[in-house]
Amino acid sequence: MGATIMSPADTMKHIKFSDLPKAVDTNYLRRVVASGGEIYVGHPYEMCVYRSGDTSHHTWNVNDLSMLRNAEIVGFGTPESTVHIS
16 A cells, blocks of 8 residues: 555665655565664554645555545544554
């Protein structure tokens, strides 16, 4: 889906996404692990999606209705009030 990664900005700036036509997220995660980083998942069937208002800059080019078709919207804005990973 391409919308599953939450990462510190410093990690993103250091490792960066590759300029690949697909599997950008998989490539990024493999390089995070190779650099000694760790990957955590809160739950394999849940995710938090951030989308810019300018969708032309998204790597996964899909309209909002397609993305939300099977979603349960729990809020808008930052997820701190609903997402907890311990």
